[in-house]
Amino acid sequence: MNTNDSVKEYYGKVLQSSGDLQTNACCTATDTPHHLKQLLANIHPEVAARYYGCGLVRPDLLLGMRVLDLGSGSGRDCYLLSQLVGEQGYVLGVDMTEEQLAVADRHLEWHRQKFGFAKSNVEFRKGYIEHLDQLGLEENSFDIIVSNCVINLSPDKEAVLREAYRLLKPGGELYFSDVYADRRVPAELVKDKVLYGECLSGALYWNDFLNLAKRAGFPDPRLVEDRPLAIENQQILARIGHIAFFSATYRLFKLDGLESHCEDYGQAVVYRGGIAHAEHRFQLDKHHLLEKGRIFPVCGNSYRMLHESRFNPYFDFFGNTDTHYGIFEGCGSTLPFDKTVQQPASGGCC
Ligand SMILES: C[S@@+](CC[C@H](N)C(=O)[O-])C[C@H]1O[C@@H](n2cnc3c(N)ncnc32)[C@H](O)[C@@H]1O
Structure with a gap:
């Protein structure tokens, strides 16, 4: 079974809700601003129950924007963003796991009515975030690309960043939350399906991420917020040893000729x-x-x-x-x- 297939199994079959997670890596601890709490209250309980994000992917000024969500899962962030971009905006969620997409799709009409939109501004597509070229999306066509606790799960993280760069409009940004490690994670831990599925052992060493981002066209990644992950599961803690994990939100602007320093x-x-x-x-x-x-x-x-x-x-x-x-x-x-x-x-x- 390749990496993507075992991740699909984890998110499609093993986990049924965030209560099934074995660690708090895929949980959001950030204080949610009041106005967002109100918008989150408008989200269907089944969608909310299958939320596995680790940060708040909500940059400012979203009204009317075209947003792409990489690894949209059950659609919680897409439905939050749907309200923030408004009826004139558009949100596309891409995910590879059918069970996750089924939940997201099932509640499209429910959310349209809840938000009072004449036409839904959200769509979900099945696809791999390393191969967004297979979805026929137009280059330079998104204002903002978000992702929440997903890129660590990808077997080819550089391809994901390259694809994001290609699809962003000039001046647009990749604004995403993910898990990072304070050192390179040893290969035997990367092979562990539970550690990988829990968004730990696929995490990049933070400095490798910065170099990868630079190679993909984003010379100056900006850290927005971060927090250490407290792993409470003793068995998992015993396996990861002294590796420290962090949840962090970065913003990467697509601006030609940005300097390295x-x-x-x-x-x-x-x-x-x-x-x-x-x-x-x-x-x-x-x-x-x-x-x-x-x-x-x-x-x-x-x-x-x-x-x-x-x-x-x-x-x-x-x-x-x-x-x-x-x-x-x-x-x-x-x-x-x-x-x-x-x-x-x-x-x-x-
Ligand atoms: C930790 S969950 C996060 C889901 C969602 N962003 C959220 O906050 O609830 C990871 C999601 O990423 C999807 N995923 C992981 N790797 C992927 C890939 N290579 N291509 C597309 N989707 C992927 C999984 O199917 C799963 O739905």
């Missing part, structure tokens, strides 16, 4: 406000919380993420890239050289 061009932005549920503060990522009205110095990449995306109308932009001031200090990189001038012992140098 944060470079300083003396640019700044000011958040004007106006984004729903982010009236006072807008969060680009874990390190960029932009208060309304306050000048915020940014690197060239952050400037472009705001300037060349759907966020543009909500910001004032200052500066250009004419003058380079070096590496943007405080963004993970610093000048590698020692600035202290040492006097040669005698004579000149060279």
Whole structure:
């Protein structure tokens, strides 16, 4: 049985609801904002019961957007996003497991009526997220691609990221939650079907993920939020030993020519406000919380993420890239050289 088949068996036959999970890897611990709780209350109980996500895949500003959900499962996130993109938007969920798709499909009409839409804005398709080319989807056609606790299960994670890049519109983003490890997971654990199915042993070592993302066309992945996973199942804990696992949400913008590091061009932005549920503060990522009205110095990449995306109308932009001031200090990189001038012992140098 190949990896995809054993994952299908796990999500189609072994698990019937989130209560059957053996760990909390596929569980969302994030505090859910009040307005989302209201939207989640509109979701059919059978769909909600088979939710196995590990994060909140809900970036800001979704109204009217075309969204693709990779590994949509029973459809919980799709039905949440359906309400957020509104009737003019569109949500497509792709999953390979028939039993999961059957639950999602069964409640299409129920949700359409619940949301008061004349026509459903959600669709589900059977497919493999490594082979989205087989679904005939148009290149550059999605504003946002989300995924919740799925890419760790894929046997070819680089192909998934490459496909996401291909399908995103320029300025669009892959915004996804997944499980990561603090080191490379040993091969014998990767072969363990339960550890793999529980979203643990397929998890990427975080730094391998960053390199994979860069190769797939996303040079500057931005971490939005993260939390350590507390594995309480003693048998599983004994098997994984000292490996630490984390749930993390990253956002990866598709912007041609984004730089590999944060470079300083003396640019700044000011958040004007106006984004729903982010009236006072807008969060680009874990390190960029932009208060309304306050000048915020940014690197060239952050400037472009705001300037060349759907966020543009909500910001004032200052500066250009004419003058380079070096590496943007405080963004993970610093000048590698020692600035202290040492006097040669005698004579000149060279
Ligand atoms: C942990 S569940 C998460 C489901 C959903 N995102 C949620 O939050 O409830 C993983 C889902 O990904 C699907 N999946 C895993 N690998 C896949 C692949 N290579 N292609 C398509 N779907 C996949 C499984 O069928 C399963 O429904």
